[in-house]
Amino acid sequence: MTVRIIHVGLGGWGGNWARTAIPQVTEVEVVGLVDPSAATLEAVRTDLGMPESSAFASLTEALAAVEADAVVITAPAVTHVPLALEALEAGKHVLVEKPFANSTDEALQAVRRAEELGLVLQVSQNYRWYPAPRVVQELLEADAVGELSAIDIDFRQWDNDEPVETYPHYRFPHPMINDMAIHHFDLLRMVTGREAVRVYARASYPSYSKYQDEAITSMVIELEGGLVVSYRGSWLSRAPRTAWAGEWSIQGEDGELWFTSRDGSPSEVAGDRVTLRKDQDAAAEPVELPSMQHADRQGGLQAFARSVEGGPAPETSGRDNLRSLAVMEAAGRSAVSGVPEDVVLPD
Template sequence: MTVRIVHVGLGGWGGNWASTVIPTVPEVEVVAIVDPHTPTLKSVASEIGVSAELSFGSLSDALAAVEAEAVVITSPVATHVPLALEALEAGKHVLVEKPLANTVEEAQRAASRAEELGLILQVSQNYRNYPAPHAVRRLLKDGALGELAAINIDFRKWDNDAPKKTHRHYAFPHPMINDMAIHHFDLLRMITGHEAVNVFAKVGDPSFSKYDEEASAVITIEMEDGLVISYRGSWLSRGPETAWAGDWSIQGEKGELFFTSRGGGEKEDASGDVVTLRRPGKRKAKRLALEDTALHDRAAGLEIFARAVTGGPAPESTARENLGSLALMEAAARSASSGRVEPVQRP
C-alpha cells in the first residue's frame, strides 16, 4: 500500500525534502503540497511537477481538498506542534522535522494527543538512520567495553561566511544547542539506552560571529547511571571539520570505541560511517564491518514512517520517546542562560 501524504513547509530544508528525499521512497505518494509563501509554493511545485490544483496555502485547505493518510511537516519549528495537532485532529498520521518543539511542555501536548487518537507522531531524528550508531548501540548493549568511563563528543564546522542578511541560520534560536546538538543528544540517548539527569552548558562566541545567539558550546552531561559526557560543538571552528554526527570517543574498562557518521555529503549515504575498536595495550584500533541498508537519513525515516502507517513496526523515534532528547536540549539552553547546572526535566 502506498501512503498518500500532504507535505507542509517547502522553504529551504523543506524544499530539499520535496526534491531529493520524498521521491526516493516508493512507499509514499505526495497528493498535495502546502506553503503560505506563494512564490515558494509555485517554485517547488514547478520543480517537482505538482499541479496548481494540488498546491495550497494552508494545511486546512489541502486536507479539505484531497484524500490522504498522513502529513509530513518540514516548516519552521514554531509551527510544528500547531500543524501536527491540526493534522492529528483531522485523523492523519504525522512525520515532523526535528526538533518537535522548542519546549518539552509543547511537545508533550502533541505526544499525548497522538496517543489519545491512536495515531503515529514520529520525529525525524535522521541521524539515527545510519549503520555506525546502530553498530555502536549493539556493541555497548553486548558489553563490548564493559563498564563505561567516559564519552567525549566533538562537532566542528565553519559556517560564518555568508552575508548576515541572507543566511537564516544566523538568526535561529540557540543555533548550536537547538538546531545542531539536539542530533547528538538524541544519538547519545540512542546508543547508551540511558537518559540525562543534569547538564551544564557554557557558551561564548568571538566578536566575528554572525550568529545572534550561541554558535558554539561546551557542555557537560550527567547520565542517570552516573556516566559523565563531555560535548564540544562549534559552527565557528577552524579545526578539521567533523562529519555531521561528530567524532565520538567512548571509553570503558575493556577499551575504546570511536565512531563517526553522516559524512556522506548531499547524497546522505553511509560512505562516511566509521566504527573502530581499540583494546587495552593495543596501539592500533581495528575498524569494524558495518551492516548497511538501502536508505539512510531522512529517506530511511520516511520509509519507517510509511511502513508503520500501513501496519508495520512502530517507529522508534515517536514524539513520546523524543521527549528525552528535547528535555536535554531545553535544559542545556537554560544552563547556557543561567550559568548553572540545570536538571533535565523529563515528563
C-alpha cells in the same frame, strides 16, 4: 498500501526533502504540497511534475481538498506543534522535522493528542538512520568495551561567511543547542540506551560571530548510572571539520569504540566509520558496517510509513523524543543560568 502524504513547508531544507528525500521512498505518495510562498510552492510543484490542483497556500486548504493518510511537516520550527495539532485533529498521522518544538511543554500537547486519537506522531531524528551509530548501538549492547567510563563528543564546523541579512541560520533560536546538538543528544540516548539526568552548559560569544545566539557550546552531560559525557560543539571552528554527527570516543574497561557518521551530502554513508581499540597502545581496528536500504531522512520516512500501515511504533515517536527535547531544554537553561540543570520531563 502506499501512504498518501501532504507535505507542508517547502522552502530551504523542506524543498530538499521534497526533491531528494521523499521521492526515494516508494512506500509514500505525495498528494498535496503546502507553502505560504506562491513562488516557492510553484517551483517545487513544477520540479516534481505535480498538477496545480495539488498545491495549496495552507494546510487547512489541503486537508479540505485532498484525500491523505498523513502529513509531513518541514516548515519552520515555531510552526511544528500548531501544524501537527491541525493534522492530528483531521485524523492524519504526522512526521515532523526536528526540533520537535522549542519546549517540552509545547511538544507534549501534540504527543497527548496523538495518543488520544491513536495516531502515529514521529519526529525526524535522521542521524539515527546511518550504519555507524546502528553498529555502535549493537556493540554497546553486546558489552564490546566492558563497563563504560567516559564519552567524548566533538562537533566542529565553520559557518560564518554568509550575509547576515539573507542567511536565516544566524537567526535560529539557540543554533548550537537546539538546531545541532539535539541530533547528538538523541544519538547519545540511542547508542547508550541511557537517559540524561543533568547538563552543565557554557556558551561562548566571540565578537566575530554573526549568530544572534550561541554558536559555541561546551557541556558536561551526566547519564543514568553516573556516566559523564564531555561535549564540545562549534559553528565557528577553524580546526579540522568533523562530520555532521561529530566524532565520538566511547571508553570502557576493555577498550574504546570510536565512530563518526553523516559526512558529506545527506544520505551519503561512505564517511561512516567505526573502530574498536582494545588497548591504549594497540591499533584501532575497523568495524565492518552493514548496507542499508535507506539512510538519513529516507530511513525515518520508511519507518514512519510502516508504522502508519500497522507496523511497529516508530523508535523516534513524539513520546520518545520528549526525552531528547528535555536534554536540549536543560542545556539551554544551563547556558543561561551558569549552573547545572536537571533534565526534567513534563508530567
